[in-house]
Amino acid sequence: xxGKASPSLLLRIASGTIVVSLLAALVxxxxxxxxxRVTDDxxxxxxxxxxxxxxxxxxxxxxxxxxxxxxEAVSALADAEVQYAVIDDDNNLIVASPGLEAPLYKTSHKxxxxxxxxxxxxGRPPLYGVTRRISAEDGRLLWIEVASGDKEMQVxxxxxxxVDHLGGIWAASVMVLLGVNLFLIHRSLxxxxxxxxxxxxxxxxxxxxxxxxxxxxREVEPLVRAVNLALSRLEEGYxxxxxxxxxxxxxxxxxxAVLEAHLDAMDDVGARLRPDLAAMKRLVNQLLxxxxxxxxxxxxxxxxDLRALAVDVGTLLAPxxxxxxxxxxxxxxxxxxxxLGVYDYLFRAVRNLVENALAHTPAETLVTISVxxxxxxxxxxxxxxxxxxxxxxxxxxWRASQHxxxxxxxxxxxxxSIVARTVEAHGGKLExxxxxxxxxxxxxxxxxxxxxx
Numbered sequence: 001x002x003g004k005a006s007p008s009l010l011l012r013i014a015s016g017t018i019v020v021s022l023l024a025a026l027v028x029x030x031x032x033x034x035x036x037r038v039t040d041d042x043x044x045x046x047x048x049x050x051x052x053x054x055x056x057x058x059x060x061x062x063x064x065x066x067x068x069x070x071x072e073a074v075s076a077l078a079d080a081e082v083q084y085a086v087i088d089d090d091n092n093l094i095v096a097s098p099g100l101e102a103p104l105y106k107t108s109h110k111x112x113x114x115x116x117x118x119x120x121x122x123g124r125p126p127l128y129g130v131t132r133r134i135s136a137e138d139g140r141l142l143w144i145e146v147a148s149g150d151k152e153m154q155v156x157x158x159x160x161x162x163v164d165h166l167g168g169i170w171a172a173s174v175m176v177l178l179g180v181n182l183f184l185i186h187r188s189l190x191x192x193x194x195x196x197x198x199x200x201x202x203x204x205x206x207x208x209x210x211x212x213x214x215x216x217x218r219e220v221e222p223l224v225r226a227v228n229l230a231l232s233r234l235e236e237g238y239x240x241x242x243x244x245x246x247x248x249x250x251x252x253x254x255x256x257a258v259l260e261a262h263l264d265a266m267d268d269v270g271a272r273l274r275p276d277l278a279a280m281k282r283l284v285n286q287l288l289x290x291x292x293x294x295x296x297x298x299x300x301x302x303x304x305d306l307r308a309l310a311v312d313v314g315t316l317l318a319p320x321x322x323x324x325x326x327x328x329x330x331x332x333x334x335x336x337x338x339x340l341g342v343y344d345y346l347f348r349a350v351r352n353l354v355e356n357a358l359a360h361t362p363a364e365t366l367v368t369i370s371v372x373x374x375x376x377x378x379x380x381x382x383x384x385x386x387x388x389x390x391x392x393x394x395x396x397x398w399r400a401s402q403h404x405x406x407x408x409x410x411x412x413x414x415x416x417s418i419v420a421r422t423v424e425a426h427g428g429k430l431e432x433x434x435x436x437x438x439x440x441x442x443x444x445x446x447x448x449x450x451x452x453x
Contacts, residue, residue: 332371394420
């Protein structure tokens with residue numbers, strides 16, 4: 001049962017960094033904006049409320065808050081470069097600066113104070129104003145409107161626009177910051193990805209490989225060291241196992257040779273036991289092949305002639321074929337067929353294919369070794385290999401007798417596994433298909449020597 005995949009370390013760090021950075025930027029931006037607005041309101045109030053108070057004091061000095069302002073007040077307001085108007089609830093103009101015939105702020109007044117901006121249509125600088133509500137003795141409510149185009153007020157406006165634009169700059173800066181952070185995180189995790197790729201490449205053919213311990217984060221170094229130590233222990237056990245198999249197979253060859261000599265001196269009993277002895281000898285040879293395969297990665301690649309190899313295999317196994325009442329033929333190219341491969345290992349792979357073919361083809365039939373450009377094939381006339389079984393035949397210890405309807409064999413199930421591993425180590429391809437007229441054809445495709453040059 002497979003559990004749900006855990007998120008990657010990069011995703012965890014990146015998501016946490018993004019969330020924290022965005023929250024910090026948002027809180028800082030909001031606090032900065034609020035602080036500016038409060039400060040700006042206070043500055044405007046101090047700047048504009050001074051003239052408004054002058055007007056209020058001057059009005060309260062007039063009968064009924066409706067008379068003209070004293071000359072001193074008018075002069076002070078002129079020096080402050082402000083325009084002013086006093087209106088009632090019906091927007092009727094009570095007092096205004098010279099030349100002003102209408103309220104400055106034409107709207108219904110609900111708040112005791114209100115800030116406004118007047119933008120003249122002729123392109124002149126805007127006026128910044130404020131309203132102040134006062135109460136007359138008879139209960140009437142009046143609004144004092146004061147507006148100024150003084151440079152100090154324009155500075156307030158520029159500051160406001162600056163804060164508005166600052167939001168966009170702030171957002172862009174946060175995005176750049178997040179991008180840089182993600183890049184640095186991705187780069188910092190590169191050694192971990194490299195170590196992961198090295199770990200994925202370790203297999204039976206590369207048991208001596210180790211994970212790199214340089215350039216890793218300090219927190220990960222102990223884990224990588226522990227993994228490398230575990231790999232070293234596994235390599236020792238693996239090599240000990242291979243050495244045992246090779247030693248055991250090698251030691252078995254001597255008593256088998258002695259046993260074969262004794263069987264040659266016997267008549268009927270020796271003839272009956274000879275097939276079992278042949279099967280034992282083949283198993284010993286396959287065990288030696290398995291032990292030798294793991295050294296293939298350390299052997300330099302060489303050029304092999306498939307035509308000569310096919311002739312050698314046919315010559316070696318011809319006595320066995322004659323004894324089993326079968327025949328072997330070698331067909332194909334009359335000139336050398338050069339491929340990239342180690343002769344000894346390819347020889348053992350083809351030998352296993354021919355031995356399998358001899359075991360499954362009926363008596364009085366032919367096993368064909370054919371050579372083509374970059375390929376060598378072995379064809380028999382046996383029961384064949386069904387398509388649903390072909391992915392399984394290269395598994396170690398799998399035998400045809402395990403599959404219903406397949407041919408019965410007494411082998412250990414190592415031959416095709418040896419062939420498949422040999423072909424894979426050479427960068428080749430193994431192809432299994434039906435032979436013409438019945439039987440199976442197994443083809444080994446290998447890189448051409450000419451292509452490599």
